[in-house]
Amino acid sequence: xxxxxxxGKTVLITAGPTYEAIDPVRFIGNHSxxxxxxxxxxxxxxxxxxxxxxxxxxxLKSSNPNIDLHRVTSAKEMLNKVFEYYExxxxxxxxxxxxxxxxxxxxxxxxxxxxDTFSIELIKNPDILxxxxxxxxxxxxxxxxxxTQNEEENAKGKLVKKNLDMIVLNSLRDEGAGFKNDxxxxxxxxxxxxxxxxxxxxxxVAKDILDCIxxxxxx
Ligand code: PMT
Numbered sequence: 288x289x290x291x292x293x294x295g296k297t298v299l300i301t302a303g304p305t306y307e308a309i310d311p312v313r314f315i316g317n318h319s320x321x322x323x324x325x326x327x328x329x330x331x332x333x334x335x336x337x338x339x340x341x342x343x344x345x346x347l348k349s350s351n352p353n354i355d356l357h358r359v360t361s362a363k364e365m366l367n368k369v370f371e372y373y374e375x376x377x378x379x380x381x382x383x384x385x386x387x388x389x390x391x392x393x394x395x396x397x398x399x400x401x402x403d404t405f406s407i408e409l410i411k412n413p414d415i416l417x418x419x420x421x422x423x424x425x426x427x428x429x430x431x432x433x434x435t436q437n438e439e440e441n442a443k444g445k446l447v448k449k450n451l452d453m454i455v456l457n458s459l460r461d462e463g464a465g466f467k468n469d470x471x472x473x474x475x476x477x478x479x480x481x482x483x484x485x486x487x488x489x490x491x492v493a494k495d496i497l498d499c500i501x502x503x504x505x506x
Pocket of ligand 1: 302324381434465467
C-alpha cells in the first residue's frame with residue numbers, strides 16, 4: 288500500500304550505457320544494462336511521480352504508460368534530450384553509465400584491417416550531470432558513482448564537484464554490485480549523512496534510494 292509521496296513531481300532518470308560510434312559498425316560502450324535506471328523509473332511511478340526515462344541502448348522494455356521513455360545512443364544525444372526537459376523537472380537521477388570519451392572522428396565507411404596496430408583519437412564527452420548541476424535552479428539532483436578504488440572519497444568529491452544533493456555509491460569491489468547483475472549494494476551520501484545498505488535486488492535498491500530522496504525533499 289504505497290503512499291503517493293511523489294504525486295505532482297516530475298522525475299527525470301538517465302539509464303543504461305552510451306555508445307560512441309567509431310565507424311558505421313563499431314562503437315565504444317560499457318556493460319551497463321539499464322536495470323538500475325529502469326527499476327528507479329518503475330518505483331518512482333508507484334510513488335505517484337511523472338517519470339521521464341532517458342536511456343542509452345539496452346534490451347529492456349517498458350510498457351508502463353506513466354513512463355515517458357526516450358531512447359538515445361550517444362552521450363551528446365543524452366545531453367540534448369535531458370535539456371529538452373530540464374527546466375520542467377523536480378528531481379533528476381543520473382544512473383546512466385555515460386562514456387567519458389568519444390572518437391574524435393567517426394569514419395564514414397567500415398574501417399579495414401590493414402595495419403598491425405591501430406589507434407583511435409578520443410575527445411572528452413560532455414559531463415551531463417555536471418552540466419545539470421551548473422544549471423540547477425530548483426531541481427533536486429541525485430548522482431551515481433561507480434568506483435573501483437577510494438570509493439567514498441571519490442563519491443563525496445563528485446557530490447561537491449557536480450553540485451548534487453545526493454550521491455549513490457556502488458563499488459565494483461562488492462560482489463553482486465554495479466553492472467548487469469540483478470542486485471546492487473549501495474551507500475548513499477547526502478551533504479551531511481552517510482547511509483549503508485545490504486546487497487539486494489535492484490527493485491529494492493530503487494526503493495531505498497527513493498525513500499531517501501523523499502526524506503530529503505519533504506523535510
Ligand atoms: O545499468 P546497470 O547494469 O543496472 O548498472 C547500474 C550502474 C552500475 C551503471 C549504475 O548503478 C551506476 O553506477 N551508474 C553510474 C555509472 C557511472 O558512469 O559512474 P561515474 O562515477 O563515472 O559517473 C558519475 C555520475 O556522473 C553518474 O551519475 C553518471 O551518470 C554521471 N555522468 C558521468 C559522465 C558523463 N559524461 N556524464 C554524466 O552524466
